[in-house]
Amino acid sequence: MPAWLPLESNPDVLTKYIHKLGVSQEWSITDVVSLEPEMLEWIPQPVKAIILLFPISENYEKHRAQEHEQIAADPGTFPDDLFYMRQLTSNACGTVAIIHSVANNKSISLSDGILKNFLENxxxxxxEERGKALENDVSFTEGHYELANEGQTVANPEEKVNHHFISLIHNGGFLYELDGRKQFPIKHGSTSDSTFVQDAAKVCKVFMARDPEEMRFTVMALTASPN
Incomplete structure (x- = not known):
């Protein structure tokens, strides 16, 4: 598996990245400082996606294997307009999470450029083919490297990365977890535009409860840019 430089969970860097990809300046990535209900009210609205960065622990990998076994037996059906892709490039999880977050929100306008071309193709x-297309997309690779090098720490594509980005989105009244390491989207029950942030926060808390002694969780949101 080819390796990219890992992206940091830095909202400023990721906001610059989505704008470089062609996302309108009306949108940005912001930190979610707390998952408590009253604090979630402070996130700029509307919120189009929640992006979770979490450690790949032994507990999580055990859960992922069990979950895959259950879903593989009965994967169910998913909406035709749910954009889902596999991650076939090591350390590309940040980019895949951003693609999932933007591609599943048609109200986010894209200018001609890297992301719009990728989604059209x-x-x-x-x-799986989408994952391979990302791997072979020179424009995406160059943009990823440029932004990864702007992080606050020195990135090494050969260094083992033990954390992972996923995206939580709302589609057709349901909350979906989109993780390029998994074979299928994960449906986390019903949601709505008005309850999405609270519902996504509950999913994030489940991840955290799985590793209660871990502190390396970061939650961000794709939101309207502050005025």
Missing amino acids: AKDLTP
């Missing part, structure tokens, strides 16, 4: 591909 990938719309009729399978999740």
Whole structure:
């Protein structure tokens, strides 16, 4: 598996990244400082996606294996307009999470450029083919490297990364976890535009409860840019 430089969970860097990809300046990535209900009210609205960065622990990998076994037996069906892709490039999870967050929100306008071209070319591909297309996309690779090098720490593509980005989005009245390391999208029950942030926060808390002694969790949101 080819390796990219890992992206930091830095909202300023990630905001610059989505704008470089062609996302309108009306949108940005912001920190979610607390998952408590009253604090979630302070996040700029509307919130289009929640992005979670979490440690890949032994507990999590055990859960992922069990979850895969259960879902593989009965994967169910998913909306035709749910954009899902596999992550076939090591350390590309930040980019995959951003693609999932933007691609599943049609109200986010894209200018001509890297992401719009990718989504147009990938719309009729399978999740695996989309992962391969990202791996072979020179523009995406160059943009990723440029932003990864702007982080606050020195990135090494050969260094083992023990954390992972995923995206939580709302589609058709349901909350979906989109993780390129998994074979399928994960449906986390019903949600709505008005309850999405609170519902996504509950999913994040489940991840945290799985590793109660871990502190390396970061939650961000794709939101309207502050005025």
